[in-house]
Amino acid sequence: MSGTxxxxxxxxxxxxxxxNDEFLRKAVKFTTERLRNGKKAAAEQHGxxxxxxxxxxxxxxxxxxxxDYYLNLFADNARKNGVHVHFAETGEEAxxxxxxxxxxxxxxxxxxxxxxxxxxxxxxxxxxxIGVEAIETDLGEYIIQLAGETPSHIIIPAIHKNRYQIxxxxxxxxxxxxxxxxxxxxxxxxxxxxxKFLEADIGMTGCNFAIAETGSMVLFENEGNARMVxxxxxxxxxxxxxxxxxxxxxxxxxxxxxLPRSATGQKLTVYMSGITGPKRVADGDGPEEMHIIIxxxxxxxQLGDPEFQELLxxxxxxxxxxxxxxYRHIGGHAYGGTYSGPIGAVLTxxxxxxxxxxxxxxxxxxxxxxxxxxxxxxxxxxxxxxxLRRRKVEAGRGNALETAGMKGFAAVMGNVKRYRTAxxxxxxxxxxxxxxxxxxxxxxxxxxxxxxxxxxSLAKETFRERWxxxxxxxxxxxxxxxxxxxxxxxxxxxxxxxxxxxxxHGEG
Amino acid sequence: MKVSxxxxxxxxxxxxxxxxxxxxxxxxxxxRLDFPQVQTCCGQPAFxxxxxxxxxxxxxxxxxxxxxxxxxxxxxxxxTGMIHHYxxxxxxxxxxxxKAQELQRKSYEFTQFLVQVLGVKDVGxxxxxxxxxxxxxxxxxxxxxKDEPLELMRHVRGLELVPxxxxxxxxxxxxxxxxxxxxxxxxxxxxxADHVRETExxxxxxxxxxxxxxxxxxxxxxxxxVKVLHLAELLEEGVKRA
Numbered sequence: 001m002s003g004t005x006x007x008x009x010x011x012x013x014x015x016x017x018x019x020n021d022e023f024l025r026k027a028v029k030f031t032t033e034r035l036r037n038g039k040k041a042a043a044e045q046h047g048x049x050x051x052x053x054x055x056x057x058x059x060x061x062x063x064x065x066x067x068d069y070y071l072n073l074f075a076d077n078a079r080k081n082g083v084h085v086h087f088a089e090t091g092e093e094a095x096x097x098x099x100x101x102x103x104x105x106x107x108x109x110x111x112x113x114x115x116x117x118x119x120x121x122x123x124x125x126x127x128x129x130i131g132v133e134a135i136e137t138d139l140g141e142y143i144i145q146l147a148g149e150t151p152s153h154i155i156i157p158a159i160h161k162n163r164y165q166i167x168x169x170x171x172x173x174x175x176x177x178x179x180x181x182x183x184x185x186x187x188x189x190x191x192x193x194x195x196k197f198l199e200a201d202i203g204m205t206g207c208n209f210a211i212a213e214t215g216s217m218v219l220f221e222n223e224g225n226a227r228m229v230x231x232x233x234x235x236x237x238x239x240x241x242x243x244x245x246x247x248x249x250x251x252x253x254x255x256x257x258x259l260p261r262s263a264t265g266q267k268l269t270v271y272m273s274g275i276t277g278p279k280r281v282a283d284g285d286g287p288e289e290m291h292i293i294i295x296x297x298x299x300x301x302q303l304g305d306p307e308f309q310e311l312l313x314x315x316x317x318x319x320x321x322x323x324x325x326x327y328r329h330i331g332g333h334a335y336g337g338t339y340s341g342p343i344g345a346v347l348t349x350x351x352x353x354x355x356x357x358x359x360x361x362x363x364x365x366x367x368x369x370x371x372x373x374x375x376x377x378x379x380x381x382x383x384x385x386x387x388l389r390r391r392k393v394e395a396g397r398g399n400a401l402e403t404a405g406m407k408g409f410a411a412v413m414g415n416v417k418r419y420r421t422a423x424x425x426x427x428x429x430x431x432x433x434x435x436x437x438x439x440x441x442x443x444x445x446x447x448x449x450x451x452x453x454x455x456x457s458l459a460k461e462t463f464r465e466r467w468x469x470x471x472x473x474x475x476x477x478x479x480x481x482x483x484x485x486x487x488x489x490x491x492x493x494x495x496x497x498x499x500x501x502x503x504x505h506g507e508g
Numbered sequence: 509m510k511v512s513x514x515x516x517x518x519x520x521x522x523x524x525x526x527x528x529x530x531x532x533x534x535x536x537x538x539x540r541l542d543f544p545q546v547q548t549c550c551g552q553p554a555f556x557x558x559x560x561x562x563x564x565x566x567x568x569x570x571x572x573x574x575x576x577x578x579x580x581x582x583x584x585x586x587x588t589g590m591i592h593h594y595x596x597x598x599x600x601x602x603x604x605x606x607k608a609q610e611l612q613r614k615s616y617e618f619t620q621f622l623v624q625v626l627g628v629k630d631v632g633x634x635x636x637x638x639x640x641x642x643x644x645x646x647x648x649x650x651x652x653x654k655d656e657p658l659e660l661m662r663h664v665r666g667l668e669l670v671p672x673x674x675x676x677x678x679x680x681x682x683x684x685x686x687x688x689x690x691x692x693x694x695x696x697x698x699x700x701a702d703h704v705r706e707t708e709x710x711x712x713x714x715x716x717x718x719x720x721x722x723x724x725x726x727x728x729x730x731x732x733x734v735k736v737l738h739l740a741e742l743l744e745e746g747v748k749r750a
Contacts, residue, residue, distance in 0.1 A: 015692050325678045329695040364689060366682025366696070367556055368645035389558030398558065402684075406554050410562035413517070413549040416569060423521055438728065448690025452697055453725030456522050463515050463524035467543050470528060474535045481538030485626050489509050492625045493578055496613045 011360045014334040024160045028152075028331045031159050036322040038265020039374070046261065056258045057377045059251045060313035063243075067303065067312075070212040070245045071294065077215025081277030084291045087242075091297040095126045098204075098237055101291055102132050105235050107201035111193075113219065113226035114138035115206025116316060117239045117295055119151060120338045120351075123204075134204070135196045137225040142189055146173055152332030152340060154318040155263050160331045193225065203229035203287065207240035208316075209255055210292075213248045216276040217292065220259060220269040227271055236278070236287035242294050243312040249274075255315060258376040262317040298351030307387045308350055313377045314343055320371035320381060326364055335361060342371035342381045349388055362388040420464075427458050512577035513541040514570065514615070516587045516717070517549040523717045526583045529744035530618055534581075536747065537626060541581070547573035550590040551597075553683050560597060564604075567594060571607050579625070580615045583740055584716045585647020591615040592650070617647055618740055619656035619715060629659050633746025636666030640709035642700070642723065644716035645678050657715055657739050664746050670707040674699075681722040701726040704734060711735045713742050 018024055043049040063070055075085045088094035098121075102110065110127060112118065112134055124134040124145070136145040140157040144150065146169045151157030158166065167180035170188055178184055205226060209218040217238055219226045230236055246252060260266040279286030302308045321327045321341030332340030337348035345361050362385050371381040392398060398406075412422045433441045438454040446455055511534070519526045531541050551566035570591065574580045582588045592615070594608035622628045641661065647653045661669055680686065680696025700723055704712050712727075712734050714720045724736035737745075 012689060012691075015689065019691055019695055325680070325696055326689075326692055328677075329692055329699075360688075363685070364692065366645075366678045366680060366685045366693070368678035368682070369649040370645070370676070370678065373649055386556055386558065389556070390560055391558070393558040393560075402557065403559075406557065406559040406562045409549075409554055410559075410565040413551065414565035414569065416546050416548055419517075419548045426521075438725075445687055448687050448694070449725075450729075451690060452694035452729060453722065454728040455725060456721055458521050459524050461524065463520045463527040464543070464545060466524055466528065467545075470531060471543070474531060474540065478535055478540055479538045485537060486509075488627050489511075489579070489625055493509070493614075 009336075011334060011336060011364045014336060015330040015364065018330040018334045023162055023165065024331050025329060027160055027162045029328055031156060032322040032328050035156070035264055036319070036374070039262055039319055039322065040265075042261040042265040042267065045267075046257070052254060052257055053376055053378055056254050056315075057313065059246060059254055060315070060377050061310070063245055063247060063251075064303070064309060064312045067243065067245065070247055071242060074210050074212040074215055074245055075294070077213070078217075078277070078292055079215070081215050082290070083215065083277055084289070086291065086293045087296075088293055089296050091121045091295070094239060094293050094295045094297065095121050095123060097291075097293050098123060098239070099126060099130055101235065101237055102127060102202060103130065105201055105289070107132050107235070109133045109135060109196065109200045110202040110204050110237075111135050111137050111196055111200040111229050111233065112141070112204040113206070113221065113229040114141050114155075114157070115204070115239060116151070116154060116338065117206055117241050118204065120297065121239070121295070123239070135193070135200070137193050137196070137223075137229060138221070139186060139189055139223060139225075142193070143169060146170070150333070150338065153321055154316050154339065154341070154343070156318070160333070193228075197228045197232045200233045202235045202237055203231075203233035205229055205236065205238045207238050207244050207292075208259070209252055210240055210245045211247075211249055211252060211274070212245055214276055216274050218252060219271075219273045219275070220256075221273075222264075222266075222270040224271055227273060230273065230275055230287070231285040234288050236290045238290070238292045240292065240294055242296050242299050243314075259315055259317050262315075262319040262374070262376040298353060301353050302350060308346075308384060310379050311347060311350055311384065313379055314347070315377060316343075317376055319374040319376060323370040323374035324365075325368060325370065326366065330364075335364065337361070342385070343379075346381055346384045346388065350384075362392070423458065423462055427460075430457055509578040510542055510576065511539050511579040511581060511621075512574050513543050514547060514550075514574065514580050514582040514587065514591075515543070516582055516584045518717050518721070519583055522721070523738070526717055526738040526740055529738065529740040530581070530583055533631065533740060533744045533747065534622075536631075537628065539626070542577065544573035544577075550587045552587065552590040555590065555593060555597060556682075557684050563597060564601075567597060567608075568604070571604065571611055574611055574614075575607065578614060579621060580611065581618055581621045582615070583618050583738055584718065585617045585644055585651050585653055586716050586718060588615050588617045588620075589646040589650045617651055617653050617715065619660060620651065620653050623656040623659055630663035631660065631743050631747055632750050633663075633667075633743050634665040634750045635742060635746035637711050638668045638670055638707075638709045639711045639713055639742070640670045640672045640704060640707040641675070642672055642679065642704075642712060642714045642719060643675055644714055644719045645676075647715050648676070653715065657713075660739065660743065661713075664743070665750070667746075670709050672707055673703045675703075679719045679722050681719050683718070686722065697722050697726045701730065701732070705732060709734065711737055711742065713737050713739050715739055 127134045136142045143158040153159040163180045171178045207217045208220045260269045278290040327341040335344045369382045434457040442450045515527045548569045551563035554563035598604040598608040679700045680693040686693040
């Protein structure tokens with residue numbers, strides 16, 4: 001079911017498919033490695049990366065905290081520029097507004113630049129249903145559109161495909177065999193898309209940042225296709241998540257520093273376009289009619305939620321996907337939603353506010369924190385994953401077996417006498433299964449573990465059983481503590497009480 | 509000053525040798541570790557799975573055990589990291605919250621205490637072997653323990669440290685993740701073990717027995733003979749040899 005939304009299966013089943021797909025795993029590993037190495041190098045070269053991350057985080061925190069103010073400011077300014085601004089509370093509403101515009105201008109074709117929000121709305125499908133052809137013009141998006149799939153990465157939609165698979169897809173479209181040479185393949189697509197740009201009635205875009213102070217929208221891209229989309233067709237429709245706002249152009253400098261470096265390791269994106277309204281009299285090109293549809297679709301549910309509001313700070317760079325060791329092995333489709341990787345695992349259930357439906361998605365993480373470390377605006381995704389799991393349990397939707405197991409865990413671990421008894425029983429029980437100090441049996445909870453490992457056995461004597469003898473031994477030849485060490489310990493204790501110095505918590 | 513050992517349930521039950529190495533090593537500096545018997549588990553398996561009520565029951569044993577300690581030292585960045593989550597875990601409990609905050613302030617991972625607090629960099633160990641090091645995620649990312657173990661190993665005579673490719677990638681343990689998402693976890697640990705083999709090191713060392721149990725289990729499953737040690741064991745062994 002790769003490439004479809006949800007697909008009726010579990011994350012585990014979808015991951016199983018991906019794990020058995022050698023092409024996919026190789027392709028995803030290859031590109032995520034290249035991207036994360038690029039990002040690391042760019043961050044090091046930058047020199048003050050962590051200060052800029054903090055600056056980026058502060059800008060996002062401030063904007064989201066005052067989102068109503070900045071949204072109104074943006075909408076007022078955009079309207080002054082001659083833009084039709086629409087607010088859509090739901091995905092359906094955003095689709096309805098888009099279709100109305102398409103009908104009114106009697107559109108036959110729409111050329112699109114890369115936009116995750118239109119993927120979230122399944123807008124291509126909706127356009128198709130009223131007989132309007134939507135053509136993706138970002139190379140990666142074009143490829144997956146031909147394959148009838150959805151993006152498996154926020155910025156590299158076709159990351160799961162290698163160039164041989166892409167050559168096959170494009171050859172079918174060309175009606176001739178194209179060599180698996182990236183220059184030839186890109187050349188074919190460029191030529192093909194030129195015709196589409198010229199005949200399209202509507203240009204449709206997403207929005208990387210919306211600048212409140214001037215009502216402008218900013219696009220970051222590498223292929224120049226978004227420039228074509230926003231200059232050639234007579235009508236432009238831009239869809240943006242309501243959280244895409246930043247207050248000013250000065251803030252854009254910070255975002256323009258963080259986003260390309262985090263996404264691909266580029267110091268600058270190849271094309272950065274700021275668009276402030278439709279074509280003016282003196283302009284040589286540009287749309288005569290311009291619409292911006294501001295989409296909520298579950299985003300505002302995060303406002304005022306102390307555990308999830310920071311989710312709206314995301315700038316969609318994809319760095320968390322590239323850093324994630326789980327994504328690396330299973331790719332994006334296994335996550336089952338429009339957004340994949342660590343951000344998708346949190347955002348998808350958060351937007352739907354329905355943890356039950358997205359059952360096990362939050363479990364597809366080892367909580368290693370690589371996402372948080374990679375995030376240019378420091379969103380604590382690894383903690384949000386735990387909050388999602390907790391909310392599911394609190395809602396009484398925990399797995400029955402796990403719930404029973406955790407009750408048992410609390411009973412044993414909540415009382416040291418029971419803990420000691422459990423260890424003693426375990427030691428007796430394991431005699432049946434331990435061979436050469438390890439357990440290889442593939443049953444019960446050990447089934448998955450022992451499919452890849454040998455489990456260790458419990459020690460003959462626990463540490464606590466050994467303690468009395470050990471302590472006596474130590475006491476017999478304990479040395480005098482060095483006075484400087486003693487002084488260091490006292491200082492450490494003093495400093496941490498005063499809330500300074502002390503040991504780090506890895507923040508920042 | 510009372511310096512207490514938070515053994516962690518895994519080291520207590522499966523790897524008591526790690527606790528023993530810590531006790532012996534610190535005794536050489538005149539630090540007499542205290543061991544409160546009421547401690548059980550930090551509660552992380554329940555906390556990470558979303559069962560916070562159950563996690564609090566387990567965490568309470570830790571809060572009680574170390575209420576009057578000045579320093580609480582553990583052989584695991586992950587379990588010490590869990591203590592750093594206690595203020596969140598007890599945020600709605602006015603009675604336990606101050607205790608949780610206090611315990612967070614005085615909890616240290618073993619090398620953090622040795623290097624940052626005691627100021628020890630050279631334990632005087634000799635260990636003439638090829639060694640590679642896996643930095644566990646919670647210790648390195650969430651506690652920020654990055655340089656301490658490297659500093660300690662740099663001063664071990666004869667030790668040749670071979671960099672582990674993709675060292676910062678998670679080994680795939682993730683607690684219940686390894687059981688719930690067994691195949692993803694299996695793919696992750698297999699890749700990690702492949703990287704360990706690439707280094708041709710004789711010893712894999714780390715600061716967290718859960719991750720090391722995971723990697724060692726996979727190495728052993730595939731018949732590999734790499735020795736897997738906690739850094740405390742390596743240092744204590746090296747001091748004995750000196």
